[in-house]
Amino acid sequence: MSNSNDTHNFSEKDGQFRRKPSVFRNFISSDPDSEFPAEKDRYALYIHIGCPWAHRTNIVRSLKGLEDVIQLISWDTSAVHEGKGWAMSGAPGFEKEPLYGFTNARQLYEKADPRYEGRYLVPTLWDKKKETIVSNESSEIIRMLYTEFDAFIPQHLRESSKGTKSLFPAHLRKDIEAMNDWVYNDLNNGVYKCGFATSQAAYEEHVYPVFAALDRLESHLSQPGHTPYLFGDHITEADIRLYPTLIRFDVAYFTIFKCNLKMVRYEYPKLHEWLRRLYWDESEVTNGGAFGKTVDFQAFKNGYSHATKSKVVPVGPLPDILPL
Numbered sequence: 001m002s003n004s005n006d007t008h009n010f011s012e013k014d015g016q017f018r019r020k021p022s023v024f025r026n027f028i029s030s031d032p033d034s035e036f037p038a039e040k041d042r043y044a045l046y047i048h049i050g051c052p053w054a055h056r057t058n059i060v061r062s063l064k065g066l067e068d069v070i071q072l073i074s075w076d077t078s079a080v081h082e083g084k085g086w087a088m089s090g091a092p093g094f095e096k097e098p099l100y101g102f103t104n105a106r107q108l109y110e111k112a113d114p115r116y117e118g119r120y121l122v123p124t125l126w127d128k129k130k131e132t133i134v135s136n137e138s139s140e141i142i143r144m145l146y147t148e149f150d151a152f153i154p155q156h157l158r159e160s161s162k163g164t165k166s167l168f169p170a171h172l173r174k175d176i177e178a179m180n181d182w183v184y185n186d187l188n189n190g191v192y193k194c195g196f197a198t199s200q201a202a203y204e205e206h207v208y209p210v211f212a213a214l215d216r217l218e219s220h221l222s223q224p225g226h227t228p229y230l231f232g233d234h235i236t237e238a239d240i241r242l243y244p245t246l247i248r249f250d251v252a253y254f255t256i257f258k259c260n261l262k263m264v265r266y267e268y269p270k271l272h273e274w275l276r277r278l279y280w281d282e283s284e285v286t287n288g289g290a291f292g293k294t295v296d297f298q299a300f301k302n303g304y305s306h307a308t309k310s311k312v313v314p315v316g317p318l319p320d321i322l323p324l
């Protein structure tokens, strides 16, 4: 990825998209003496509803019942993302960013570090007390949210009281980490390597691994102990990390990112069922719908069309998701 903030200059000279590591990598801790202690009303989570990395963090915020503990700030999906990053367009509800009146993400990053030169990414976890960015790395933000805020949520939602049913149980850690690794490379980020490729060779190099990963997940779900969720009868971090990619697959990655060898809805029956179960659930399993209510299909279609410089937004497939 170019280091400049030219919105659409995602790929390098050889046509390849290479994601750069996130820069802000601090941790919130339940220890009150730590640099960033967990506190109610202290932190804000900036997201863009179209972004799958931000989506993970938004799911965990809802799943753990942190809505009253961590403020959510969404950049405007109708605003044009240009050199200054995600923005507020001035449309009703999106006049200005609520903490400082900022109109773009660059202002926020420069408040944290006036010399910052990277991209202005979401998710951004902001400390309102120290007025700086704690972290802009989703894989680490989700862990902070589900492990460090137990003191502020009801007993039944606490990670520490869930034992083997926690999101990252000790006996499954190695398996979840192993899956995270290939799912990230070939699927979560793999679709971007296809969609942002600017050479035929780069695109073809990455499109087959996307489907190899989907095939592998489909067969994983057929094995004993891997149903209804990826690691059995309760949701784990692996489900949370896969879902934002799968819920965008047919409506955005298939159409706009040219990941079009197969569709989830027609060719992956087990993954399709897994996906719909999470999307449609409004029970206490998802704390009342953490997966479904964090989705905006139209924002996915618009956002990825814009990111690939297309002014025309595909209307299908319709419906966006099939009933369970």
Ligand SMILES: N[C@@H](CCC(=O)N[C@@H](CS)C(=O)NCC(=O)O)C(=O)O
Binding pocket: 005, 007, 021, 022, 050, 051, 052, 053, 054, 085, 119, 120, 121, 122, 123, 136, 137, 138, 139
């Ligand atoms: N490694 C980061 C990736 C975040 C990321 O790439 N976010 C994209 C949105 S999907 C972004 O904010 N892009 C803005 C830009 O590149 O200017 C994470 O997982 O948190």
